[in-house]
Amino acid sequence: MTVEVDAHEKFSAYAHPERLVSTEWLQANLGNPNICVVESDEDVLLYETGHIPGAVKIDWHTDLNDPVQRDFINGEAFSALLGSKGISRDTTVIIYGDKNNWWAAYALWIFTLFGHEDVRLLDGGRAKWEAEGREYTTEASKTIPVDYPVIERDDTTVRAFKEDVLDHFGKPLIDVRSPEEFSGLRTTAPAYPEEGTLRAGHIPTAQSVPWGKAAAEDGTFRTLEELNALYRDGAGLRDGDDIIAYCRIGERSAHSWFVLTHLLGFENVRNYDGSWTEWGSAVRVPIVTGSEPGEVSSQK
Amino acid sequence: MISIDAADAPLPTALAEIRDEFLELEQRDRLTLLLEFANELPDLPERYQDHPDLLERVLECQSPVYMFVELDDEDIVHLHVTAPRESPTTRGFASILAQGLAGLTPEQVLAVPDDYPNTIGLTAAVSPLRLRGMSALLGRTKRQVKEKMSA
Numbered sequence: 001m002t003v004e005v006d007a008h009e010k011f012s013a014y015a016h017p018e019r020l021v022s023t024e025w026l027q028a029n030l031g032n033p034n035i036c037v038v039e040s041d042e043d044v045l046l047y048e049t050g051h052i053p054g055a056v057k058i059d060w061h062t063d064l065n066d067p068v069q070r071d072f073i074n075g076e077a078f079s080a081l082l083g084s085k086g087i088s089r090d091t092t093v094i095i096y097g098d099k100n101n102w103w104a105a106y107a108l109w110i111f112t113l114f115g116h117e118d119v120r121l122l123d124g125g126r127a128k129w130e131a132e133g134r135e136y137t138t139e140a141s142k143t144i145p146v147d148y149p150v151i152e153r154d155d156t157t158v159r160a161f162k163e164d165v166l167d168h169f170g171k172p173l174i175d176v177r178s179p180e181e182f183s184g185l186r187t188t189a190p191a192y193p194e195e196g197t198l199r200a201g202h203i204p205t206a207q208s209v210p211w212g213k214a215a216a217e218d219g220t221f222r223t224l225e226e227l228n229a230l231y232r233d234g235a236g237l238r239d240g241d242d243i244i245a246y247c248r249i250g251e252r253s254a255h256s257w258f259v260l261t262h263l264l265g266f267e268n269v270r271n272y273d274g275s276w277t278e279w280g281s282a283v284r285v286p287i288v289t290g291s292e293p294g295e296v297s298s299q300k
Numbered sequence: 301m302i303s304i305d306a307a308d309a310p311l312p313t314a315l316a317e318i319r320d321e322f323l324e325l326e327q328r329d330r331l332t333l334l335l336e337f338a339n340e341l342p343d344l345p346e347r348y349q350d351h352p353d354l355l356e357r358v359l360e361c362q363s364p365v366y367m368f369v370e371l372d373d374e375d376i377v378h379l380h381v382t383a384p385r386e387s388p389t390t391r392g393f394a395s396i397l398a399q400g401l402a403g404l405t406p407e408q409v410l411a412v413p414d415d416y417p418n419t420i421g422l423t424a425a426v427s428p429l430r431l432r433g434m435s436a437l438l439g440r441t442k443r444q445v446k447e448k449m450s451a
Binding site: 044 | 335387389427
């Protein structure tokens with residue numbers, strides 16, 4: 001790696017401390033030509049109201065999703081997008097965003113599908129940068145377009161499809177949605193738009209660990225000890241486990257994927273991005289309601 | 301459901317002008333215009349600031365958004381919306397509706413097509429999913445207007 005790792009003490013306990021940077025570190029490294037800072041938010045206009053100096057915007061919906069097919073953009077579109085933002089294959093990308101880095105983690109996960117090696121999150125995201133009174137600008141960032149190679153997306157390592165989930169029963173599944181969605185009271189997060197899922201509940205055997213529990217009040221990730229209590233003691237995950245996480249469309253579970261993979265060091269974690277909007281509308285897949293994980297009933 | 305009468309009614313002038321203003325712009329500039337609308341969303345009138353009980357939460361919006369419809373003595377609809385600064389998109393949607401519906405009678409508000417949010421050229425720049433927040437706001441506005449008419 002050409003860009004040094006943030007040696008922040010809190011990060012050193014995590015499995016992959018090189019995946020996080022602190023606000024202090026980012027402040028000190030702004031302007032480093034080997035770094036590109038990327039903002040990824042839920043709100044499509046937030047970047048325009050003010051962003052970290054030099055940061056470029058990548059929107060999960062309008063940039064990273066294919067506009068027609070329900071899938072992510074392909075290698076050519078990814079190459080064009082990153083090239084236009086001035087990101088080379090060897091650029092260190094630091095992503096930050098609103099809502100505890102919810103969408104920033106989703107963007108990072110998609111960068112991972114394309115094998116972009118050095119991509120990190122700003123611990124605490126927009127909220128922490130703002131709370132510390134650090135500079136925002138509305139000035140357009142000057143980007144010099146570069147060539148980014150066309151890389152075929154790898155959908156086999158960190159991404160799971162519905163068929164993979166059906167083959168996965170017996171191994172850990174983590175449902176990162178709200179308790180109301182898990183139990184079947186509703187199909188969307190409280191206060192979020194209804195996306196037309198036909199059935200409510202969860203995938204049998206899934207443990208409920210709402211994604212936001214991994215974040216502290218100030219938006220930073222919880223300490224290793226707290227995360228271990230949540231996922232190992234609470235959800236019963238053990239070293240060597242093959243894990244699939246899911247939510248509603250795969251964004252909240254991308255955040256949990258980051259925690260499980262880069263902070264806790266689990267090596268086989270996949271994010272099922274079809275998630276509840278697919279599972280809850282699919283024909284003849286097993287569903288459990290209520291607050292218990294439940295079991296897979298025998299197929300008819 | 302849009303009744304035949306509503307479908308035939310011409311779009312109120314202000315809403316039509318806002319739509320045309322967006323459609324004339326390139327995709328990128330549409331976001332800038334939406335941000336201008338967001339910045340123009342007025343604060344809640346003082347007489348309502350101490351009355352959170354009057355405000356209705358717009359659950360479909362992805363941030364704490366509250367709205368209140370008022371029918372004045374002249375039978376004119378006023379839409380008041382409050383949304384946090386960290387949610388400029390929602391503020392923009394609210395501001396478009398508040399400005400677009402300003403000065404209309406209850407009947408005129410009820411005749412606004414439910415799919416207005418999908419016709420102003422923001423589908424690609426903002427995404428259809430996000431536009432649902434605006435549809436929800438319009439739907440709740442109409443419902444409150446109906447309630448106030450029968451009150």
